[in-house]
Amino acid sequence: MLDQIMSYLGPEAESLLTHTCNTIPKSALTLPSPDSVNEVFGGSNRNNQVLRSLQSMMSTGRLANTGYVSILPVDQGIEHSAGASFAKNPAYFDPENIVKLAIEGGCNAVASTLGVLALTSRKYAHKIPFIVKINHNELLTYPNKFDQVMFAKVRQCWELGAAGIGATIYFGSDQSTRQLQEVSEAFALAHELGMFTVLWCYLRNPEFKQGGVDYHLAADLTGQANHLGVTIEADIIKQKLPETNGGFKALNMEGSSYGKTDERIYTELTTENPIDLTRYQVANCYMGKIGLINSGGPSGQNDFAEAVKTAVINKRAGGMGLISGRKAFQRPMEEGVKLLNLIQDVYLCKDITIA
Secondary structure (H helix, E strand, O other): OHHHHHHHHHHHHHHHHHOOOOOOOHHHOOOOOOOHHHHHHOOOOOOHHHHHHHHHHHOOOOOOOOOOEEEEEEOHHHHHHHHHHHOOOHHHHOHHHHHHHHHHOOOOEEEEEHHHHHHHHHHHOOOOOEEEEOEEOOOOOOOOOOOOEEOOOHHHHHHOOOOEEEEEEEEOOOOHHHHHHHHHHHHHHHHHHOOEEEEEEEEOOHHHEEOOEEHHHEHHHHHHHHHHHHHOOOOEEEEOOOOEOOHHHHOOOOOOOOOOOOOHHHHOOOOOOHHHHHHHHHHOOOOOOOEEEEEOOOOOOOHHHHHHHHHHHHHHHOOOEEEOOHHHHOOOHHHHHHHHHHHHHHHHOOOOOOO
């Protein structure tokens, strides 16, 4: 298993697999384990139904009872338009094929829209945990705008048999305060009804691109987004893998005033290494008590290699797993299953350890 993973990593294998994190020590983290639900949430305010829902996800699929998760998310039919998302593989216009891919791929759960999961719920909700994404951004308004609005009610998710709900907040956007209030209220009701919560903690503001650098992927900004997410009781945080740092500093140049930061974030708590940058994201999730799952990213030329690399970085940083959609469903189902299994192999490989 390790040899195959190393072959996908190529020349980066040694640096990624042998790196030691000297910023935030692994001893300070709560790491994924078979007893994570009890260890983290057993003393919390989450009720027994939430614990059962979380455990059902943690006990499903190839990663069952490891503490790690592999989730298939397919909400791109709304977020990126159905044609743009499914033209490569029109089979996924059919909601049942989305659920089948998650099951065949050995995933812990499938995350999708109310429409997709409602249409398949009586046949599949008891076979794989459902996570209903309750808000979306749509691309038909002209000109396009970027705002997450509610598409589903929490009680609808509970009635179709969902184990959890998911939502996105565009932190940094003009609409983020409203989204924060809406999602916080929805998460409270979901917990009351016994469902767990997953928050897509995404940044969205054109000003976050400065000097040719996209600070939407900065460790300091995404880390703070994560910290806001766990504050409203997200049980799992979804975040994009960091590719840079210094977002707060870049947005404070030329006399502007934005946020607050501390130089030690950049000199002591992070380095340029992608594992260390992701470790900072994990730290902002209550030192790993709330699991961090990183996004698998868009589909491209080297999907299998990129998926393995992202999984290795997430695992070695102290993350909880991967949520990968386009790389899996924008190809024939057999190949999609292979890609999902390859991601899971990283988390099953005992030779790949926390940095």
